[in-house]
Amino acid sequence: MCESTPRCLPEDIMLNERYKIGRVIGEGSFGITYIGKDLLLNITVAIKEYFPLSYGSRDVRGRDDYSIYIYHGKNSELYNKGLSDFYSEATILSQFHSLDGIVSVRDFFYLNNTAYIVMDYVDGITLKEYVRKNGAIKGPEAFLMMKSIIRSLKKIHDAKILHRDISPDNILIRIKEKQLVLIDFGSAREKNVMTDKSLTVTFKRGYTSEEQYLRKGRQGSWSDVYSLCATMYFMLTGKEPNESIERMLKDRLVPLSEIENIDLTKRQKQAIMHGMSIKAEDRIQSMDELYSELYNKKRFSFNILT
Structure with a gap:
């Protein structure tokens, strides 16, 4: 989808002055997951970006602005509710980082008018x-x-x-x-x-x-x-x-x-x-x-x- 609709972040850009974005490894109606590199710890990670298709858009062609723009109307309210739920997902996962059967969360941050969950990369x-x-x-x-x-x-x-x-x-x-x-x-x-x-x-x-x-x-x-x-x-x-x-x-x-x-x-x-x-x-x-x-x-x- 990202090839025909350039909403995904381009490879090699930096997030939060720490994470280098790689290729897309998962994409759905509410978010995009990238493989990435934690340059501080020198490890491979998975980076999940909150991006609901129904409420907002982003065009990265020839631009340096990677912010998500929210559609008018009630979409802003719905978008913010989803953003809050996205944070809740991160906090829930962080409670169980020690369990073998659960993917571990390493970081969470807001950027580009959205939010990101950094997780262990499962090969x-x-x-x-x-x-x-x-x-x-x-x-x-x-x-x-x-x-x-x-x-x-x-x-x-x-x-x-x-x-x-x-x-x-x-x-x-x-x-x-x-x-x-x-x-x-x-x-x-x-x-x-x-x-x-x-x-x-x-x-x-x-x-x-x-x-x-x-x-x-x-x-x-x-x-x-x-x-x-x-x-x-x-x-x-x-x-x-x-x-x-x-x-x-x-x-x-x-x-x-x-x-x-x-x-x-x-x-x-x-x-x-x-x-x-x-x-x-x-x-x-x-x-x-x-x-x-x-x-x-x-x-x-x-x-x-x-």
Whole structure:
């Protein structure tokens, strides 16, 4: 998109007198992610820029001004609200920098009438790309890879924070280590999971729980459980799960027990399907409970997880 619409920052420019911008490694409706260089620490980083397409524009052709210009009307209010949410994403991520399964934040700053999050650079590809390229992942390997994600999400939920956008698109895999890293906390919100307070809706086809489609759906740790188990279903089968909202009308999702060459125990297959129960009240309620059912062990603490 940046080639046809020159809104992306050109390579080799400096940000905050410290970071050198490189090529674009990700682009969406609300932001652009660049590979970059931290010249102070001499390390490669990822730099995420807040840039919502609907509210503003920038043309870098023949210019030295890289500011984003906001469209007239209510766009300014919406833009500033998104900017505040972008800051919230950075603060949420910074709380969990020590967790293996979460991308770490190194810096945050305002510039060019927008803001930037500087994160550790993960040398890998999305889980979706990996499965599309290499096929379904064997059961034991998938379970081993998922442990760090489950551990991280338990810690996040303990802090009363929901991710709300778990999917193969938002998990990176370090190819050499076969390690998974959960990214993109743009939809994460602080919330007491014991209340019925409604939240902004976030959709990801095949991975969003049914309560997230409902305006006043009661979201909680069980919502992230659904998305994580749907992601595991994709890992194991190479197939996108049916949308939960469609399953409410007629459930056509093929259970893992009916799919050949899924090298898991009956209990493990049932655990994943239990985590994908359509109704929240029928579903596994926590990452603690999910771990117990998946790995047939007592519910874990961080000191005893193996």
